[in-house]
Amino acid sequence: MNYHWNWGIFLERIKGGEETYLSWILTGFGWTVSVSLCSWAIALLLGFLVGTLRTAPNRWVARLCNAYVELFRNIPLLVQMFLWFFVVPELLPRGLSMWVKRDMPAKEFATATVCLGLFTSARIAEQVRAGIQSLPRGQRYAGLAMGFTLPQTYRYVLLPMAFRIILPPLTSEFMNVFKNSSVAFAIGVLELTFQARQMQEDSEQGIETYLAVTLLYFICAFIAHRGMSWIEKRTRVPGYIAAAK
Amino acid sequence: MVADFDFSVLQPSLTFLWTGFLFSANLTLVAMTGGIVFGTLLAMGRLADLGFVSRAAAAYVNLMRSIPLVMVILWFFLVIPLITGKPVGAERSALITFTAFEAAYYSEIMRAGIQSVSRGQVMAGQALGMTYWQSMGLVILPQAFRNMLPILLTQTIILFQDTSLVYAIGAKDLLKAAEIAGKNYNRPMEMYIFAAVIYFAICLALSTLVKRLQKKIAIVR
Secondary structure (H helix, E strand, C coil): CCCCCHHHHHHHHHCCCCCEEEHHHHHHHHHHHHHHHHHHHHHHHHHHHHHHHHHCCCCCHHHHHHHHHHHHHCCCHHHHHHHHHHHHHHHHCCHHHHHHHHHCCCHHHHHHHHHHHHHHHHHHHHHHHHHHHHCCCCHHHHHHHHHCHHHHHHHHCCCCCCCCHHHHHHHHHHHHHHHHHHHHHHHCCHHHHHHHHHHHHHHHHHHHHHHHHHHHHHHHHHHHHHHHHHCCCCCHCCCCHHCCC | CCCCCHHHHHHHHHHHHHHHHHHHHHHHHHHHHHHHHHHHHHHHHHHCCCCCHHHHHHHHHHHHHHCCCCHHHHHHHHHHHHHHHCCCCHHHHHHHHHHHHHHHHHHHHHHHHHHHHHHHHHHHHHHHHCCHHHHHHHHHHHHHHHHHHHHHHHHHHHHHHHHHHHHHHHHCCCHHHHHHHHHHHHHHHHHHHHHHHHHHHHHHHHHHHHHHHHHCCCCCC
């Protein structure tokens, strides 16, 4: 193995340009974090909505939400990216389609965020449903017996409990969002993976590039993990196994 | 609606798409088999009393699980030729990467499986005079496999979906074949939809089967 190491590569100028390679990587880091956080917001909102409705008394609503989850779970994320990017704009009404294809600002970013958000929301919906169904039936009856309406029972009793129970798998999901955001390179979002590939081809210092980028992914995962553990600690339910020190 | 689809272009490209699909299926099977074998060894290593073995296994598993798969694919694609001195090709590199990567995920499942077998079983094996390997192979692992079979299969479904990520290094799987066919006929949309439908149908069928299997093999305790 005769590899020519060159750690100084990050401070060198890119070929025929003013920027350094470091600025490429940092831009990539910025896009990775933005895509991940925005998708996470969409995923949490939709995931909790769909997951809750899956336990609803109305059969048809529950079935529709199950279909939603199955649809987004059984198609690879990368294929979904291509569908959102190439196929969906064609299905829109003409005026809107033209706008999406030509004038929409940050088109790649928006597409990747919506795609990753919906993909993740299906997985969160699965966890939310499991969390709600793991609660003893008595909790629901107690809420109704107190004179709460069904939405109130969900709002004040079931959802807060379910949220705390599913925090550990939710943590893994939050870390997954950062990992999955790497797929956005395929539709041209200038995130970390995209920039890493570009820098490797341009500078031919692949090992240094991938080491640096891998480290940045680690940092994201670590911060996500610490943040979620903090929330987990703050929201423990007294009397549950998780609450014991 | 702007789109007017023409799915008739699918027919002439079916054989080509089929070769892509075969690669996806082959990659899934190889990575599943290799991943379960290496994963089981990793899990046994992690549960071993030897400090450095369990730490090394844990480090490997945690490292693999905290990097995006696309990055791992790019890593191997870059590093294997550096070590061997010659290019290995996208397809072969994908086979090695997926086996190594999936082993980490299967290992966590097998670890849970081994830990789900009750202590008494281990002691019973010892009491019968069995060696470590005998009690592992004849008592513990068969039960661990049975308990974890549905989860192992679910992981394989995820693995099948993830094989689409070999797109990053240009290996010709179903998705890449669909893209190439789409370019040839200037009909990318139809091809992407077709690929999505195939993935969806297979994954939905498999996950329904797993659900049924789960009910069937559940051990009544």
